[in-house]
Amino acid sequence: MNVEMTSDPDQIRARVAALLAELPDPTADDSEHVDVEAIAARLEEAHDLLVRALESVER
Structure with a gap:
């Protein structure tokens, strides 16, 4: 995701x-089939965005 950063x-x-x-x-009932790697990647994207x-x- 390469989106222009905003401070809003x-x-x-x-x-x-x-x-x-x-x-x-x-x-969820099927939570044992959750893709932990996909969750980690999504959380990392959110972290990077922040x-x-x-x-x-700061600039």
Whole structure:
């Protein structure tokens, strides 16, 4: 995901929410079949987005 970074908190929240919305429900009946690697990758994307947002504010 190479999207122009914004410092608008609402846009950042929306982007993080969109990334996290794709995570599977860990309480679902079939949660033992959840792809942990995919969850980790999605969380890392959200983390990277937040780091970039903080870096853009510091400039």
